[in-house]
Amino acid sequence: MQKIVVEGGVALDGEVQISGAKNAVLPILCATLLADAPVEISNVPHLHDVVTTAKLLAEIGAGISIDERYGITVDPTTVHSQVAPYELVRTMRASVLVLGPLLARYGHAEVSLPGGCAIGSRPVDLHIKGLQTLGATVTVENGFIKARADRLRGGRHVFEMVSVGATENVLMAATLAEGTTVLENAAMEPEIVDLADCLTAMGARIEGAGTGRIVVEGVDRLHGGRHSVVPDRIEAGTFLVAAAMTGGRITARRARPDTMKAVLAKLAEAGAQLDCDGDRITLDMQGRRPKAVNITTAPHPAFPTDMQAQFMALNCVADGVGVINETIFENRFMHVNELLRLGADIRVDGHTAVVRGVERLSGAPVMATDLRASASLILAGLVADGSTTIDRIYHLDRGYENIEEKLSGLGARIRRID
Numbered sequence: 001m002q003k004i005v006v007e008g009g010v011a012l013d014g015e016v017q018i019s020g021a022k023n024a025v026l027p028i029l030c031a032t033l034l035a036d037a038p039v040e041i042s043n044v045p046h047l048h049d050v051v052t053t054a055k056l057l058a059e060i061g062a063g064i065s066i067d068e069r070y071g072i073t074v075d076p077t078t079v080h081s082q083v084a085p086y087e088l089v090r091t092m093r094a095s096v097l098v099l100g101p102l103l104a105r106y107g108h109a110e111v112s113l114p115g116g117c118a119i120g121s122r123p124v125d126l127h128i129k130g131l132q133t134l135g136a137t138v139t140v141e142n143g144f145i146k147a148r149a150d151r152l153r154g155g156r157h158v159f160e161m162v163s164v165g166a167t168e169n170v171l172m173a174a175t176l177a178e179g180t181t182v183l184e185n186a187a188m189e190p191e192i193v194d195l196a197d198c199l200t201a202m203g204a205r206i207e208g209a210g211t212g213r214i215v216v217e218g219v220d221r222l223h224g225g226r227h228s229v230v231p232d233r234i235e236a237g238t239f240l241v242a243a244a245m246t247g248g249r250i251t252a253r254r255a256r257p258d259t260m261k262a263v264l265a266k267l268a269e270a271g272a273q274l275d276c277d278g279d280r281i282t283l284d285m286q287g288r289r290p291k292a293v294n295i296t297t298a299p300h301p302a303f304p305t306d307m308q309a310q311f312m313a314l315n316c317v318a319d320g321v322g323v324i325n326e327t328i329f330e331n332r333f334m335h336v337n338e339l340l341r342l343g344a345d346i347r348v349d350g351h352t353a354v355v356r357g358v359e360r361l362s363g364a365p366v367m368a369t370d371l372r373a374s375a376s377l378i379l380a381g382l383v384a385d386g387s388t389t390i391d392r393i394y395h396l397d398r399g400y401e402n403i404e405e406k407l408s409g410l411g412a413r414i415r416r417i418d
């Protein structure tokens with residue numbers, strides 16, 4: 001199994017290009033199923049999860065073509081199955097996002113329940129309730145969500161709690177429903193806005209994406225279109241934290257600073273000098289040690305759960321004590337035990353971790369447990385004395401494109417071994 005080896009001690013310096021967002025491209029690929037002609041998606045990140053989604057779309061009959069720049073064109077006109085099997089859904093929870101599109105387009109869909117994952121349970125009751133408001137009959141049998149509706153009809157739906165996935169599934173379904181749908185307490189993440197932009201390019205009529213109230217006027221058909229995926233705010237944030245921890249200076253190119261305000265505010269609070277110029281974010285730490293910061297994860301525009309592990313790594317070597325509250329997932333502290341192996345001082349009590357910064361970490365073999373936990377271990381390795389070897393990095397390949405090449409380009413001593 002492949003591993004990543006990091007030799008600590010280099011202050012990062014240089015420029016890095018940010019890829020398209022994993023959490024935007026996956027719903028967008030599912031949304032292409034709504035169209036009645038090919039849809040071209042560009043700025044697609046080269047990720048394992050993208051390959052899995054493409055496999056799922058191909059399995060149900062969609063035509064997939066990939067150009068030399070990794071742009072993906074999906075031709076949904078050849079879809080012949082409305083069943084998403086367990087083998088694919090289990091490896092990637094985002095597969096559940098084919099439910100809304102298949103139901104809206106074909107009047108029925110069967111999608112395996114995603115089950116939980118390492119970071120916590122991943123229920124889909126909010127997705128189901130939203131589709132029921134649009135008139136679907138939904139049952140859960142033999143581990144599958146089975147949904148049916150001759151034609152969905154618009155309605156007003158209030159999500160009980162903010163859910164990114166449920167907002168995406170119901171939004172996609174509503175585009176082909178008869179009449180108007182109003183979604184209240186909708187998620188406001190930039191990835192929802194990007195999905196709505198892609199749907200709009202396919203002929204959907206959507207207002208309010210990016211606010212808590214989205215209004216969709218259903219249309220009879222969606223046509224083909226083109227869309228370029230929004231830059232990955234979590235990837236950009238991860239590189240900026242790496243620069244801050246190592247006392248370095250980097251510029252993230254092709255980023256979207258307006259989608260990352262909570263993260264940039266915390267980096268500034270940690271003592272980083274930040275300069276945003278169009279799609280470029282420059283962070284300069286001027287060789288200083290970061291100051292500890294308190295973090296509470298919550299839905300956008302608050303601090304994202306997907307950056308919690310990386311800021312935990314920063315607090316491990318910061319000056320002072322940082323308190324981290326994780327409010328989205330019940331088990332998203334699995335990086336703690338691995339960070340402790342590197343010499344960190346962290347105490348966990350329920351959803352709260354208290355991190356006391358130490359002067360130095362020391363390299364050790366560690367194990368990645370999930371995607372962002374893997375990133376936090378690389379960050380810790382960048383500042384640890386000696387060598388840190390990270391096992392089970394397949395998690396990393398789900399969500400970061402060429403991370404070791406990008407970090408090497410910034411001067412880090414990092415390599416992948418078999």
Ligand SMILES: CC(=O)N[C@H]1[C@@H](OP(=O)(O)OP(=O)(O)OC[C@H]2O[C@@H](n3ccc(=O)[nH]c3=O)[C@H](O)[C@@H]2O)O[C@H](CO)[C@@H](O)[C@@H]1O
Binds near residue numbers: 121187
């Ligand atoms: C609000 C939030 O930060 N969402 C994150 C969540 O999105 P993802 O779409 O995976 O998860 P949701 O936004 O749906 O989950 C938010 C919360 O709602 C609960 N829930 C969700 C659906 C449902 O049907 N029933 C239910 O109870 C979840 O258990 C969770 O506590 O994980 C992604 C991957 O880390 C992140 O990119 C998203 O930013």
Ligand SMILES: C=C(OP(=O)(O)O)C(=O)O
Binds near residue numbers: 023119
């Ligand atoms: C946990 C993540 O993704 P997923 O919901 O696909 O597991 C993530 O992007 O940090």
